[in-house]
Amino acid sequence: MSNKWKEWWGRARLFWQERTKKQKWLAAGGAATVLLILGLGIFFAFRTEMVPLYSDLTPQEAGQIKATLDQRGVPAEVTDGGTTIKVPKEQVDALKVELAAEGIPNSGVIDYSFFGQNASFGMTDNEFNMVKLKAMQTELANLIKTIDGVEDAKVMINLPQPSVFVSDEKGEASASIVLKTKPGYEFSDEQIRALYHLVAKSVPHLSTDNIVIMNQFFEYFDLKNENKNSTAAAFTEQQQIKRQIERDIQRQVQRMLGTMMGQDKVVVSVTADIDFTQEKREEQLVAPVDEKNNEGIAVSVQRIKETYSGSGAPPGGTAGTGTNEVPGYQGANGGTNGNYERTEETINNEVNKIKKQIVESPYKIRDLGIQVMVEPPNPDDPNSLPTETVNDIQKLLGTIVRTSIDKEEAQALTDQDVNSRVVVSVQKLNGKPAFTEPAPVQPAWRWYAAGGGALLLIALLLFFWLRRRREDEEEEEEEELAFAPPLPVEPDLPEPPETEAVLRRRQLERLAKEKPDEFAKLLKTWLSEE
Secondary structure (H helix, E strand, O other): OHHHHHHHHHHHHHHHHHOOHHHHHHHHHHHHHHHHHHHHHHHHHHOOOEEEEEOOOOHHHHHHHHHHHHHHOOOOEEEHHHOEEEEEHHHHHHHHHHHHHOOOOOOOOOOOHHHHHOOOOOOOHHHHHHHHHHHHHHHHHHHHHOOOOEEEEEEEEEOOOOOOOOOOOOOOOEEEEEEEEOOOOOOOHHHHHHHHHHHHHHOOOOOHHHEEEEEOOOOEOOOOOOOOOOHHHHHHHHHHHHHHHHHHHHHHHHHHHHHHHOHHHEEEEEEEEEEOOOOEEEEEEEEOOEOOOOEOEEEEEEEEEEEEEEEEOOOOEOEOOOOOOEOOOOEOOOOEEEEEEEEEEEEEEEOEEEEEEEEOOOOEEEEEEEEEEEOOOOOOOHHHOOHHHHHHHHHHHHHHHHHHOOHHHHHOOOHHHHHHOEEEEEOOOOOOOOOOOOOOOOOHHHHHHHHHHHHHHHHHHHHHHHHHHHHHHHHHHHHHHHHOOOOOOOOOOOOOOOOHHHHHHHHHHHHHHHOHHHHHHHHHHHHHHO
16 A cells, blocks of 8 residues: 555656646646635635624613623624624524513613503602603603614703692793714704604693704704794895805806916905895786877767757846845846857777786895905016906906896996995915815725736736746756757667568558458458367
């Protein structure tokens, strides 16, 4: 057996020595790769995957759970600064159910389940009120935790003390809430309003004015006034509109002058005076159809013409002051002849009736001021900026002022008034604003492509290095052969003489190749003779 091992070892050693260096390197690298892959496969196949059992635990809860798991012999890891406990993945579901059945983790807080578990007749009214307040705070904190963006909540409620006197005024409750919010999460106005209403409706005699909510960064969440007609709401809305107008004009001027002078060489400030007077009126106008002749359309025309001629009693009566007399009436003295003529014309014209309900704009820009600071090309020399450029900037800003102000106000402005609302200052800027852009997020496939490219580059470098080394070895071998002494020429061995047996064997081989059938018959004949 030892001889066979020595024989195999000698063959393997001879085989390895006959290989080139390149083949040896490739074989060693392949073996190392196979061993590495095999080791990684065994590691990932037999390792225990740990997953979180509970997260965001307090030190008290984490210690209680860790002690329970150690008693059961379950491997556990405490991570994230003692707030997370990890257990093997295949045991996490069973452990959650078992620990929940035992009431673990027990945070030590009092909720409404306390009354069902510890109900007794020996509790005083003060003790009951204290436990009830604690339970209310705990349940309200649990409700707030269910809101998206809230990781934890602490609630402190102050209830008014009841009074035995009817005449005493009832006190108001108050609540202070501290939220642990998720990093970078922003609550909307609807969420803040819902949070205030949730707290106000959960505590008796608690109004939203007596609620204070803040987060761990000391940022307050104020409830905006829902009454849009209130003075505070109107002022807030007007200030937002004013800031929006100023910001829009400032960005427009900054972008325009920044393109011309450079973004880091221009600073713009805009102040606006906004008139928030809103007018609503109704006009009922009548206008002629034919505006040229100031006439309407004749809808109906009535003309009456009367003529009388003859003799008879003249018009009049008996003058006097009696019952049936008309005082001061002209009396008739005798008959007379006369003519009578009456002409009457009635025309009904149709006109345009215009009814307008006009609502003026809720705001208009009453006055506008633009202040611009420009850094010259040579910051230490203000004269390096030409005067023509300053005048052009002044004209551009004057055009913006004239077109932004309300039309009625702009018509009354002279060029001097417009120039007084624009200030262009040329000086060195010491505290330049930094215009930084966030770095773009690189997708994951780029990292993979970069890693693949690096591996390909390493493989190419290794290939060229091995190739260069092989060429160097071949050159060395050629040089050795070139300087090596010539080997002595060995004489050719004489060929053995051809005998009759050799000739017969050649004939049989030629017969077997050319005529295999006859060769087979010949063999059968020889075998039968033997």
